[in-house]
Amino acid sequence: MPLMQLTSPHTKNNVSTQKMMLEVIGATLLGAGILTYHFGWGILINVLWASLVALGCEALVLKIRRKPISFYLRDGSALVTALLLALAIPPTAPWWLTLVGTAFAIIIAKQLYGGLGYNPFNPAMAGYALLLISYPVEMTSWLPPRSIAEHTQAHSLQGALQLFWSGAISTQTGLKTVDAFTSATTLDTLKTARTLSLTLEEATAQNPVLGSLSGWMVAPGWFWSNLAFLTGGLYLLKRKHITWHIPLSFLSALTVTASIAYYFKPTLGSPIFHLFSGATMLCAFFIATDPVSAATSQQGKLIYGTGIGLLTYIIRTFGGYPDAVAFAVLLLNLAAPTIDYYTQPRSYGHKKAKKGLHSL
Amino acid sequence: MNHQATFTKRNSQQQLPGGIHPPERKTLSNVAKLRQAPIPNQLVLPLNQHLGSVAKPIVTVGQKVLKGQQIAAAQGRISANVHASTSGTVLDIGLYAIAHPSNLPTTCIIIQSDGQDKAIDYNPIADPFNQTPETLRTAIETAGIIGLGGAGFPSAHKTNTQAHKPVHTLLLNAVECEPYITADDISLRERNREIITGCQLLCRASGATSIKIGIEDNKPEAIAALEHSLTQEILHYPVELTVVPTQYPSGGEKQLIQLLTGLEVPAKGLPTDLGLLCHNVGTAYAVYRAIELGEPLITRVTTLTGEALPAQARGNYEVRIGTPIKDLLTTLQTHWQNLNRLIMGGPMMGFTLQNLNVPVVKTTNCLIAATQTELPTSEPEQTCIRCGHCAEVCPASLLPQQLYWHTKAENHQALVQHNLFDCIECGACAYVCPSHIPLVQYYRFAKGEIRQHQAETTKSNRARQRFEARTARIEQAKAQREAQRAAHRKKVSDQRPSAKAQTSIETINDPEALKNAFLKAQKTWLDAQKALEYSQKNSPADTSKLEVKIEKLKTKAEQAKTQWEQAKGSN
C-alpha cells in the first residue's frame, strides 16, 4: 500500500483541458456543417487539412523542444486552433494557403512563445491576420452560398478537391480558375458599395448574395452559419466552459455602435446585418473567449469584449479589410494583461481592490 | 434568564462568492450510531497537538498514570496541557512520528495501558452559569481544550477576550462542509443538549451575549434535533439557528462569519475585531465535559470512513486521544490491499499519512481510508490555460491563476500584492482546475518561501546591527585608549618644558626663546584639544579630566604668549 505525501485536495471534478477542448470542437460542428452545406466541400477539406498540419507542426516543435509529444498533443488545443482558422479561410483556398496559415499559427504564434498557455495572441487569429495581409485576394474569394448560386462545380467534392490541389477546376470549356466561381461576401459587398457611393438598392441589384433576407440584408449562408455558431456558443455557456462576460459585452458593443450608426447612415449596415455576417458569432463564442489570450478577471472580460466589439465595428466600417474580428481580437490580446492589472477584484477582508501596475 | 431561540433558513441566493459542490459522500458514515473505539494497548501522546509552544512533560519514564491525569504542562501564553487518556505506565518520552504532512518526528509520551482504565477524581464546577468567566476559562485551560475543528488553537486563550477585544456574539460552527466528515453531524444528533450547554458555557466564559449557530441544510436530522432541544432547554442567551445552503467551503471560519453576519473579517485581522468568536461543535462538547463533569480532553469523536473500510465498520467513533491509527484500522478490519490513500481530515483540506504508527490527536476529526477508484491518483499537471475557473470558485475572491504564475516566477512582492496570505487553502481552485495543477501546494510553497525569506531578512538585519554595534564599540575603545595615551604624553611633556620655561623666563629675557616656548605650549594645547574632540566624537566616555587638563594647557599657552609679548615690548 503506498503511503505517500500527496497534496490536498484529494478529490477533483472530472473536467480536464482535453475534455474542454473536445467540447469546444463539438460545439463548432453544427456551424461547420452549415458552412459546408452552403459553401461546399471546400470548408470540410480545409478543416481536415488544417488539423493535419496543426498536429504535424505541433509534434515537430515539441520534438525539437524535447517535450513529451503525445502528452501535449492529447490536450487538443492544436486541433481547436486549426479548426477556428480553417473555418475562417475561404472554401476555395489552395492547400498552401491553409498550410502557411496553420503552420504560422502553431509554430510562431503558439509554440515559439512557449506553447499552450503562454501565447499572448490568439494563434488562429494571428494565422488569419497573416494570411489576410499577405494573400488578400485568395482570402476574400468566397463562393456564393448554394441557395443563390444553384449548384456550382466548386461546391462539389470533386471540384473542391481540384481547387484545393491546383486552384482551378477543369471543365468542358477548359480550366476555370477560382475567380470564375467566387463572389463577394456580404461584408465585402457593403464595403464596395460604400466605396462606390452606391445606394443599398443598387448594391443589392448588383449582387444576388444580398437581399435574400430582404430588409436585413443578410445572406442566408452567413445568417444560418452564424446562428449555428450562436447555438454552439450557448451550449458552451451552459456547460460553463466559457462565461457570459465576453460574448455579451462583445455583441452588445457591436449592436449598440451599429444601431447608432445605422440610425444616422443606413448604408453602414443594420445591427442585425453586423451580428449575422462574417465571423461575428464565431468570434463572440469561440475566438474572443480563448482563455489564454483574453483578459481573466470578470470586469476585465467585460472591458475586453466591449473593446473587441467597438474595434470590430470601426475596422469593418473604416478599415481597408472587409471583416475585422481578427484585428480587433489581436489588438485586445495586447491590452489583456494591462486590463487584468486594473480590474483585480476586491478580496475578502479588504476594503477595496488593489489595482494597477505597481504589483508587477 | 430564559431566552428564546430563533430559526432562519437561507436560500441559495444568499451564498458565498465562489464555492463548489463536491460529491458529499457523507452517507458512508452518517448512518451508524456513535460507537466507542477500543482502548489501545499503547498510547502515543504528542506534546504539540495544538498551535503554539510545545507542552513540557511533567511525568517520568516508568511512572504510573491514571486516566485524566495531566502528563504535560502548557508552556507560555499559547499552549495546552496534555492528559493521559487511559491508566497505565509511562513507557518512554522521546521522538516519535506524528500526523503531519512533513512526517517529521516530535516529542511524544508513550503510555502502556494497564487495561483498567482507572480515572482520577474529576472536579466538576457546580452551578457554572453563576461562576465568573475566569473560573470557567481556567477550567477550560486545565482540561487542555483546543479548537477541535482542525486548527487546534488553545480554546482558553481564544475565549479570553480580555486579551483581545470584547465580543458580543459567539458563533457555533456546525456547518461541516467538507465531504465525508460527519463527526459534528452525529454528535449533534446524539448530544445536542450537551453541545448547547457547552456553547452557552463558552458564551459565559468569553463574555458574549448571544449565540448564532450555522448548519448546512444537508443534515436534516441534526437540524431537527437541535431545534427540538433549543425549544425544550432553558436558554441563558438568545440563540439564532441558521440553516445555510450546502456549499463548500461555507464552514471556513471567515466564510461562516460572512454567511451569518454579512461581515468580513478584516485582512490580517481576527473575528474578535468584529466582536465575534467562532467555536466548533466538538469544542463546545469538550467544554461541557470539562466544566460539568470535570473531565479533561482525552477523547474525541472521529469519523472513520472510506471504501477501504468494511461497510459496517464505517461511522463515527469516540476515540481516545493518542490511539495509534494502525490499531484503529486493524480493529475495524480494514481491507489493506484496497487502501490507496489514507487521509487525516477531509478530502479537500486533509493531508495524507505516510506512517501508520502515528496517533489520533485532538484535531483529528476524520480518517479516510480511500481506494483508488474512490479518490483516484491525480493526473499529471498540465500547463495553465488561464480559463479562470479557479477565480470563479475562490471564496476569498482572489485571482488563483495570477498567484500561480507569480509563484512559478517566485515574485514575492507580486504575491503579497495579490493577497496570497488571504488564501485559506480550501482547495476549491485545484478542485476545478482542468489542467490538474496542484494549486494549493503552489500557494503553500509560496507562503513558506515568503515567511522564510522574511525570517532571513529579520535575522540578517539583526546580525548587521550587532556587527555594527560591535564595530562601533571596538572603535570607541580604541579611540578612548588613543585619547588617554595622548593626554598622558601631554602631561609628561608639559611638566618638563614648563619647568624649563619658568627658569628660562626668570633667567633669560630673550624674546626668541620666549616665542619658541609659547609656540610649543600652544601646540601642546591644540593637540590635546584635537584628542578631546576625537574622543568626544567617537565615545560618550568620561572626558571631564581631559577637559580640565586642556584648560590648564590653555592658560599656560596664554601665559607664555603674554611673557613673549612683554619681552618683545621691553626690548
Next chain:
Amino acid sequence: MIETSITASLIAIAILVALTVILGGLLGFASIRFKVDEDPIVDQINAILPQTQCGQCGHPGCRPYAEAIANGEAINHCPPGGQQTINELADLLNCEPLPLDAEHGVESELPKVAVIREAECIGCTKCIQACPVDAILGAAKQMHTVIADECTGCDLCVEPCPVDCIDMVSVNKTLQTWQWNKPCGATQNTEHLIAVRNL
C-alpha cells in the same frame, strides 16, 4: 521687408527663450518636487548581502564587501548568500549573474550554527573576540556558549579555538520551519530546456 523679418525672427527668439525658461523651470521644479529618495547604492547592496560577516569574500564584514562591489568588485564572492544573493545583486546592478566563485568557498545546503562542546571549553575568550556579531557569551576562565539565534554560521570562531571544541552543526528542519516543496510543474525538466544564446 528686412525690418519685418527681423521683427519676426526676434519674436521667434523671444518665444523660444520664453519656452526654454518655462520648460526649464518646470523640469527643475519637477526634479525637486518629485525627487525619488533612494538609498545609496552601497546600502542597497548591503541589504542584499546575508550579513553573516564571515569574511569569506576577503573583506572584514558585509558592508566593506558592499562598498567593494560598488567600486566594481565581482558580485560572486559570497558563499553564504549563494546563487540567490548573486542573482539579486545582478538584478540590482543590472549585470550578468555569474556562478559562485569557488575560490571563496561553496554554498552549504543547510544553514549552520556554531556549538561549543561546553565540557571541553577552557574559557580563553578567543572565540568571543572572533565572533563578528557578539553571539558568544562567556568570560575569562568561564565556560562559553553560543546564542544559537544570533549565530550567523560564519565559521570565524572555529579557527581561534585552542582546544577545537567548536562544531558547526547543520540546522535541521523542524515542524515550525518545514515547508511544502514547489510542485515540479507540467512535465518541466530543466535538462530538456534548450539554451538560448545571445547571437
